[in-house]
Amino acid sequence: MDFMKPETVLNLDNIRQALIRMEDTIVFDLIERSQFYSSPSVYEINKFNIEGFKGSSFLDWSLIQMEKAHSQIRRYEAPDESPFFPDQILKPILPPIKYPKILAKYTDEINVNEEIKQFYVNEIVPQVSCKIGEQEENLGSVSTCDIECLQAISRRIHFGKFVAEVKYQSDKLNYIRLIKLKDVKGIEDSITNSVVENKILERLIIKGQNYGVDPSLKYSQNPQSKVKPEVIAKLYKDYIIPLTKKVEVDYLLRRLEDEDEELVKSVEV
């Protein structure tokens, strides 16, 4: 995705290709996480006595360190990246990128990372990890894998903003009407494409099978996939797809804040 060229980003085919490619990253990251135990200590509030860091989990601490490092190399300047701890990030050490405006001005305020962290920790970790329990010496590795998973899932879900913007641009008057009416149901219906959603789920099953099994063993020993493909599909069905839609709806509901006032006024409801 070339964010320096808005016309390539605001193209539904290109967005879909990017979303399909992100599936690979998410499946790879979940497979990496599956090497470790569920490791509840990573997620428990105040489990470790970390200096100057009360009320949070070891995962949060690690995530903040990682976001500090990544913010310094400009990660959160990119329009497709959303920090989990926006108030903790640092100034980049590299010169800023002058990204052309693609999304509405309030885009950074649409951030569902807290919800992503909740479902990831509570629903994904127990199903993806190789065993319930923990091995003390792996807690760091676990949090490192978790961060990869969380960042990949967050990017996928917040990419909904581009989908929403494309749809808005392609049918402006209709959306202005729906937004003025605060017709959430109407907006949801307009952004839902069940055929595409079902294809995603089918494709994830195949990716889970193909990426999760050592292909050199496939025909000899019939081994199990490192992460159950149905778990990956369910993760998309129950969390990633609905939260992506939430991002799209939240983004659209505020879209008139960054629209020509005369145009908005001219649309009758």
Added chain:
Amino acid sequence: MDFMKPETVLNLDNIRQALIRMEDTIVFDLIERSQFYSSPSVYEINKFNIEGFKGSSFLDWSLIQMEKAHSQIRRYEAPDESPFFPDQILKPILPPIKYPKILAKYTDEINVNEEIKQFYVNEIVPQVSCKIGEQEENLGSVSTCDIECLQAISRRIHFGKFVAEVKYQSDKLNYIRLIKLKDVKGIEDSITNSVVENKILERLIIKGQNYGVDPSLKYSQNPQSKVKPEVIAKLYKDYIIPLTKKVEVDYLLRRLEDEDEELVKSVEV
């Protein structure tokens, strides 16, 4: 690999299983890197004017930040992890792990990361990246992918220490003799298993094909693998396998530093 139980680590079958699993991680990481251009600015010394950081590359700067963060979560306490910048790492924020002794006392001094960085930057990056050149806004993403690749390759290569230790334990008197004679060729021959090496290369070709192609497209459009499988096999053949052997030989050549003096004396050469 359970480093709390030395008997499970010093077992050649378990080590081979771990090495096979690491191939998946390396292939996944190279596939992730292939999304980006070669990006020479990431590797050029003094390309960016980073405060207090002269004479190094942007990759080095990023790698040091990452190692600082990871050292705080105990990454470099683990016997299978070797930092690229051992003099920059920080104290862990978690209580230390009491790992049982598995490797010889000088193990941390066997570190070929500088050589890994050289071949990675000069040989791997140009072949794995999707295009020669760079996109300014992706330099941070590139360095993040590079760090994943480098860490995975480093872990794989330094795992040779466990192979060396197992071989030493299983044929001590012979190795003591070879080491006393400084018979590098003899040690190399004793640790080389061409059948296993060829299997690794064959398996990598299959993994490259299977993990690098979207399986839902495989039969319809005959797409190319994201990273050429032959490139991955060649990377192993020309760099990873030879450097693993170098680690094994370097480790073994010093092995008598951590051996019973009487036993060493008793072996005639």
